[in-house]
Amino acid sequence: MTNARRTQSFSESVIREMTRVANQYGAVNLSQGFPDFPMPESMKEAAIAAIRDDLNQYAITWGSKKLRNAIADKYQRGYGMTVDPETQITVACGATEATASVFLALFNPGDEVIIFEPFYENYGPDAILCEAKPVFVPLVEPDWHFDADLLKKAVTPKTRAIVVNSPHNPSGHVFSRSELEAIAAIAIEHDLLVITDDPYEYILFEGEHIPMATLPGMAERTVTISSLSKTFSITGWRLGYAIAPPEMSVAIRKVHDFLTVGAPAPLMEAAAIGYAYPDSYYKQLAKDYRDRRDYLAGPLRDAGFTFATPAGAYYFFADFSAISKDDDVTFAKWMTREIGVATVPGSSFYRPGAPAGKKYTRFAFCKQKATLEKAVEKLAKLKQLV
Ligand code: GLN
Numbered sequence: 395m396t397n398a399r400r401t402q403s404f405s406e407s408v409i410r411e412m413t414r415v416a417n418q419y420g421a422v423n424l425s426q427g428f429p430d431f432p433m434p435e436s437m438k439e440a441a442i443a444a445i446r447d448d449l450n451q452y453a454i455t456w457g458s459k460k461l462r463n464a465i466a467d468k469y470q471r472g473y474g475m476t477v478d479p480e481t482q483i484t485v486a487c488g489a490t491e492a493t494a495s496v497f498l499a500l501f502n503p504g505d506e507v508i509i510f511e512p513f514y515e516n517y518g519p520d521a522i523l524c525e526a527k528p529v530f531v532p533l534v535e536p537d538w539h540f541d542a543d544l545l546k547k548a549v550t551p552k553t554r555a556i557v558v559n560s561p562h563n564p565s566g567h568v569f570s571r572s573e574l575e576a577i578a579a580i581a582i583e584h585d586l587l588v589i590t591d592d593p594y595e596y597i598l599f600e601g602e603h604i605p606m607a608t609l610p611g612m613a614e615r616t617v618t619i620s621s622l623s624k625t626f627s628i629t630g631w632r633l634g635y636a637i638a639p640p641e642m643s644v645a646i647r648k649v650h651d652f653l654t655v656g657a658p659a660p661l662m663e664a665a666a667i668g669y670a671y672p673d674s675y676y677k678q679l680a681k682d683y684r685d686r687r688d689y690l691a692g693p694l695r696d697a698g699f700t701f702a703t704p705a706g707a708y709y710f711f712a713d714f715s716a717i718s719k720d721d722d723v724t725f726a727k728w729m730t731r732e733i734g735v736a737t738v739p740g741s742s743f744y745r746p747g748a749p750a751g752k753k754y755t756r757f758a759f760c761k762q763k764a765t766l767e768k769a770v771e772k773l774a775k776l777k778q779l780v
Contacts, residue, residue: 400522400523400525403522404518404519404522404746405746407515407516407742408515408738408739408741408742409425409426409427409515409738409742410426412425412426412726412730412736412737412738412739413425413426413736415727415730415736416730416736419730419731419734419736420734421730421731421733421734421735421736422734422735422736422765422768422769422772423736424735424736424737424757424758424759424761424769425726425736425737425738425756425758426738426758427563427624427629427708427709427758427760428623428629428630428758428760429624429627429629429760429761430760430761430762430765431627431761431762432627433626433627433628434626434627434668434671434675436667437626437628437664437665437667437668438664440663440664440667441660441661441663441664443664444659444660444661444663444664445660449659449660449663450659450660451659452655452656452659453656453657453659453662453663454656455647455650455651455655455656456483456484456485456643456647456650456651456656457483457484457485457635457656457657457662458485458659458662458663458666459479460662460663460666461485461633461662461663461665461666462479462480462483462485463479463666464666464667464668464669464670465477465479465483465485465635465637465669466478466479466483467669467670468669469605469637473604473605473608474608475605475607475608475613477637478640481640481643482637482638482639482640482643483635483636483637483643484635484636484637484638484643484646484647484650485633485634485635485656485657485662486634486635486636486650486654486657487632487633487634487654487657487658488621488623488632488633488634489591489593489619489620489621489623489634489635490516490634491632491634491650491653491654492619492621492634492635492636492650493516493517493520493589493591493619493636494516494520494523494653495636495646495649495650495653496589496617496619496636496638496646497520497521497523497524497526498523498524498649499642499645499646499648499649500554500555500587500617500642500645500646501521501524501526501554501555502524502525502526502554503524503525503526504525504526504527504552505526505527505552505553505554505555506526506527506528506529506550506552506553506554507521507526507527507528507529507553507554507555507556507557508529508530508531508545508548508549508553508555508556508557509521509528509529509530509531509557510530510531510532510533510540510557510558510559510562511530511531511532511533511743511744511745511748511750512533512564512565512711512740512743512744512750512751512754513530513557513559513743513744514559514563514564514591514743515742515743517557518745526554527552528745529548529550529553530548530745531544531545531548532544532750533562533565533567535702536702537567537702538562538565538566538567538702539567539573540573542576542580545576545577545580546580549580549584549586553584553586554586554587555586555587555588555589556577556580556581556586556587556588556589557588557589557590557591558574558577558588558589558590558591558606559590559591559592560574560590560592560603560706561594561595561597561598561603561704561705561706561707562706562707563593563594563707563709564707564709564711564738564740564743564754564756565702565704565709565711566702566703566704566705566706566707566709566710566711567702567704567705567706568598568600568601568602568603568705568706569604570601571602571604574604574606574609575609577606578606578609578610578611578612581612581615582611582612582615585615586615587615587616587617588606588612588615588616588617589616589617589619590605590606590607590616590617590618590619591619591620592605592618592619592620593620593621593623593624593625593634594624594706594707594708595620595625596624596625596676596679596680597624597679597680597683597706597707597708598680598705598706599680599683599684599687599704599705599706600705600706601705601706603706605618606618607637613639614639616638617636617637617638617642617646618636618637618638619634619635619636619637620634620635621633621634621635622634622665622668624708624760625668625676625679626665626668628661628665631658631661631665632657632658632661633657633658633661633662633665683708683759683760686708686759686760686761686763686766687703687704687708687710687759689759689763689766689770690710690757690759690766690769690770691703691710693770693773693774694710694712694757694773697717697773697774697776697777698714698716698717698776698777699712699713699714699716699717700712700713700716701713708758708759708760709756709757709758709759710756710757710759711740711743711754711756712737712754712755712756712757713753713754714753714754714755715753717776721739721741721752722739722740722741722751722752722753722754722755723739723741725739725755726738726739726755727739729755729776732779733772733773733775733776733779734772735757735769735772735773737755737756737757737758738755738756738758739751739754739755739756740752740753740754740755740756742756743756
């Protein structure tokens with residue numbers, strides 16, 4: 395028996411693989427982006443209460459009413475964006491499932507989807523699963539902006555959508571209002587969808603998060619995807635969502651229903667309370683991440699890595715070419731084994747075979763101070779070894 399062809403053109407997630415490699419060598423795991431500190435206590439209690447209260451059966455397929463209302467409220471209060479929780483929100487098992495459901499619901503085989511490169515590794519396989527074609531537009535160093543002319547040139551009669559991830563994984567770039575306006579203008583001119591993936595919207599150090607759907611003429615052509623994983627440090631709860639115009643939501647909900655039936659009922663109930671946390675929760679979240687970023691940046695530079703200081707999200711996308719001439723996979727595996735710090739090789743964020751990623755490695759700093767201190771201690775050895 396042979397496996398389906400569609401599975402042959404993408405490989406296992408390197409991000410998840412590096413966590414396994416880190417565990418194998420007992421390395422400090424700065425690869426996969428998940429926090430190693432506790433989630434908010436009150437949300438844990440709410441989950442325990444929901445389970446005790448027997449909220450243990452399927453919720454409504456597209457998400458518990460309480461969570462959808464909380465999400466709608468979040469957009470109204472935070473961004474002045476009106477969203478109907480009854481017809482526009484689909485809660486899914488993480489932004490990962492939300493994105494796959496959106497692609498499967500909205501793209502036909504042969505459609506082209508524009509993705510800025512480097513990119514979070516899921517978009518490529520998501521496109522392949524629905525037989526759409528990913529088309530890549532480079533983000534340009536050192537600040538990872540995009541060139542509007544290159545974006546325009548990438549549009550063909552088959553183009554259906556542009557994917558925007560801001561704050562950006564892995565570069566930390568936060569798309570400015572003028573960048574978003576340039577994307578919006580191209581989308582409107584060519585009648586394209588924009589799919590935004592915003593899981594780091596509250597992990598922001600410079601600039602502001604502007605939902606694409608709030609720009610003039612964009613609400614009807616934008617799908618807003620986000621996640622609760624990073625905002626509430628609950629990556630294992632698998633909660634994310636897609637907000638789309640009602641007619642698109644009908645299709646997204648159908649796909650989501652047959653993939654997973656729904657997200658975990660007691661966890662949706664509990665997570666809803668998070669969006670009612672006061673502003674101080676979100677300020678503290680961003681401040682703690684800023685402290686972690688500022689703590690790790692110096693030692694990484696001292697070790698010889700170069701990078702643009704991230705304006706958002708929780709990664710350093712670091713050029714290691716001053717340290718080693720190895721390719722990224724060799725270097726990341728060597729560093730895990732010999733130095734004891736695991737990272738994600740840069741090529742995971744580029745199309746297969748693209749040379750551009752080979753001089754980068756990605757450090758995640760969503761870790762408690764003690765973990766980062768241990769990493770810094772180990773990284774000090776780098777200079778002696780190379
Ligand atoms: N988004 C996180 C990362 O880039 C986690 C990825 C995952 O494993 N779902 O590392």
